[in-house]
Amino acid sequence: LQLENALRRALERNQFHLHYQPQMSLTNGSVRSVEALLRWQHPQLGAVSPAEFIPIAEDSGQILQIGEWVLRTALSQLKTWRTNGFPHLTMAVNLSAIQFRQPQLPELVSRMLAEFGLPPDSLELELTEGVAVDDPHAAVATMDQLHARGVRMSMDDFGTGYSSLSQLKRFQIFKLKIDQSFVRDLGDDGNDRAIVSAIIRMAQALGMRTTAEGVETEGQLAYLREQGCDEAQGYHFSMPLSAPELEAFMRRQL
Numbered sequence: 590l591q592l593e594n595a596l597r598r599a600l601e602r603n604q605f606h607l608h609y610q611p612q613m614s615l616t617n618g619s620v621r622s623v624e625a626l627l628r629w630q631h632p633q634l635g636a637v638s639p640a641e642f643i644p645i646a647e648d649s650g651q652i653l654q655i656g657e658w659v660l661r662t663a664l665s666q667l668k669t670w671r672t673n674g675f676p677h678l679t680m681a682v683n684l685s686a687i688q689f690r691q692p693q694l695p696e697l698v699s700r701m702l703a704e705f706g707l708p709p710d711s712l713e714l715e716l717t718e719g720v721a722v723d724d725p726h727a728a729v730a731t732m733d734q735l736h737a738r739g740v741r742m743s744m745d746d747f748g749t750g751y752s753s754l755s756q757l758k759r760f761q762i763f764k765l766k767i768d769q770s771f772v773r774d775l776g777d778d779g780n781d782r783a784i785v786s787a788i789i790r791m792a793q794a795l796g797m798r799t800t801a802e803g804v805e806t807e808g809q810l811a812y813l814r815e816q817g818c819d820e821a822q823g824y825h826f827s828m829p830l831s832a833p834e835l836e837a838f839m840r841r842q843l
């Protein structure tokens with residue numbers, strides 16, 4: 590409850606900021622996209638992890654306001670980068686299942702993109718398999734609406750959730766993000782190698798791209814490249830960075 594009350598004041602007191610982690614193209618080595626990751630710095634509690642406060646924000650309903658702030662802040666930053674040397678950069682934003690179930694979501698997203706003069710395909714909404722647990726038909730309908738508006742969707746933490754392959758084939762998903770739990774032990778776990786290889790092949794067959802998460806070593810990267818993974822994200826390339834730090838990182842890649 591203490592955290593819930595503190596969270597209630599966090600927006601108005603400017604305690605939130607975004608970090609950005611690059612998603613590297615494995616075909617040309619450039620930064621293709623950046624993922625916005627929410628950070629909360631509380632004066633007494635210090636840095637509180639989103640893993641801790643997002644569930645509280647979901648239970649208290651505050652996630653809608655916070656999520657809107659994340660989307661607006663991330664798109665504003667994207668507009669700045671696209672007009673200052675990175676015209677093809679795209680932005681990935683994590684969505685809570687509660688945000689995804691809001692009937693006004695597709696309209697809100699389109700309105701905000703228009704506000705910043707950004708094309709719809711410059712945004713990737715990261716969904717988890719949890720969005721489809723309660724009502725798969727409603728989830729498919731929402732994905733269809735977002736897709737019709739030109740917005741891309743990624744399935745985050747893929748392989749750890751509950752969605753079935755029969756659902757997946759109905760989802761308008763642009764990209765599967767291979768969960769870091771499968772990437773971590775690629776060096777010495779034959780099962781994880783088989784799973785990652787199978788996910789990449791399945792995505793290719795379904796016309797989806799793949800991004801590997803949590804890539805920390807050259808060995809993991811070599812295997813992913815050999816298997817035809819499209820993009821990689823992780824500490825091997827960069828931690829999540831502040832906007833100026835991320836911009837400096839991108840300039841070094843040019």
Ligand code: G
Pocket residue numbers: 625626627638639640643659683684685829
């Ligand atoms: O970046 P970090 O490892 O601290 O993120 C922890 C978790 O919080 C991850 O599952 C990530 O997807 C989630 N997360 C980070 N930022 C956001 C956000 O803006 N909205 C939502 N819904 N989840 C986020």
Ligand code: G
Pocket residue numbers: 610626683745746769802803804805822823824825829
């Ligand atoms: O659930 P989601 O994939 O959105 O969460 C991303 C989280 O993973 C972020 O909190 C980020 O800090 C963390 N992360 C990013 N790269 C790495 C990595 O290479 N290793 C580990 N262990 N965590 C990572």
Ligand code: MN
Pocket residue numbers: 624683715745
């Ligand atoms: Mn994510």
Ligand code: NA
Pocket residue numbers: 745746747766768769802
């Ligand atoms: Na993830």
